Amino acid sequence: MSDAIDLVRPLPDSIAVAVHPHKCGDVVSISMVDAATGARRMLVTDPATAHQLATDLLTATTDPDIAAEADRVRDSR
Structure with missing residues (x-):
């Protein structure tokens, strides 16, 4: 297990929040583009x-x- 932490600094205009209805329970996603790497990141949670x-x-x-x-x-x- 690594103690390293990858910091993500979102481009403000890239942040999107969505609700995804599902028969097993809804989830919320927060997606963004990391300003440093250009990588798209997504957090999905209840x-x-x-x-x-x-x-x-x-x-x-x-x-x-x-x-x-x-x-x-x-x-x-």
């Missing part, structure tokens, strides 16, 4: 996990405490 991800992303970008911590880390570099 609707509840997609909702949690959206909530977490919104919190990470709007919470003043998180912004203050990011500023602190940025200023310490």
Whole structure:
């Protein structure tokens, strides 16, 4: 098992979200093109996990405490 992490930085205009109905349960896909490699990436998950991800992303970008911590880390570099 590798500890390496591949970071994906999506091209903003390439991000697409879709719901795929299925008799065994719906799934949500988030697809994007990685700006660094040009590779197309896709995350597929159940609707509840997609909702949690959206909530977490919104919190990470709007919470003043998180912004203050990011500023602190940025200023310490």
